[in-house]
Amino acid sequence: MRAVLAAPPPTLLVIAKAPVPGRVKTRLTPPFTPAQAADLAGAALTDTLHTLATVPAGRRLLVLDGEPGPWLPPGWEVVRQCGGGLDRRLADAFAHAARRAPDAPALLVGMDTPQLAAATLSEPLSAARRPGTDAWYGPAADGGFWALGLARPTPQLAARLLHDVPMSTPGTGAALLDRLARARLTVHRLPELTDVDTADDARRVAAEAPGGRFAARLRDLTTAPEVAS
Structure with missing residues (x-):
């Protein structure tokens, strides 16, 4: 019980691009x-940031490509994305977390x-559920994958897991799972989610969370004359 009470709260990271048209x-x-x-991207990002603001955490970092705007809620630290491919940028995000809170997942x-x-x-990241999970x-x-967490993040471990993993392919998730297995990490699998990439994805995701900003913006836009039926 003492170890659970002393467990540091997690650092939450969101990696994102500023919602700029064409980017x-x-x-x-x-x-x-x-x-x-870009409006839909901004709504998705805002929903994500507000949801994670309700998950218990020690720090919340937005790892951003671009400039923050009025969509950024309070309580988030903004750090700049590094250059290079997505594999490098993800690894660098974990390096930021390790430097700011070296003992926290x-x-x-x-x-x-x-x-x-x-x-x-919040449930799998709770101190009571974390023992035995790497x-x-x-x-x-x-x-692909929508979430990755490390119980003991270091820049070296993040680079070992992520560098040169092919990103944005149907095999990305399998390649990352292979890296996790080779590192002999005990993995807690979270539920499968749909990423918003296409219009079909957007409709599916909006139906799963009809009360969110993303769903509301999609409803508004699908009635606009610019959108093909």
Whole structure:
């Protein structure tokens, strides 16, 4: 019991691009315009940040490509993404977490799962449930992953797990799971979620969380004349 009470709260990370037209959610165009796709990206990011704000944490870091805007809620520290491919940027995000809270676990999600519920993370990240877990892995329906967490993050471990993993392919998740297994980490699997990449994904995700900002924005946009039926 004493060890549970002394366990440090986790660091939560969101890696994201600022919702700028032409730079985010380009696979949503068509049917949406670049500005509409950016609106949807902003709504997804806002939903994600507000949900994670309700998950108990010691620190919350937004690892951002671009500039923060009025969509950024209080309580988030903004750190800049490094250069290079997504594998390098993910590893560098964990390095930021390790430097700021070296004894705390860290869990990272992207901006593509606005249907994420706080309970999906708060229960497995709780101090009572963490003993015996080395990593958390959230599979995405497209073969990728929507979440990765490390109980004892270090820059070296993050690089070992993520560098040169092929990103944005149907085999990305399997490649990461193989790295986790080779590192002999005990992995807690989180529920599978759908990333918002295409218009079909957007409709599916909005149906799963109809009360969110993302779903509301999608409803507004699908009645706009610019959007093809």
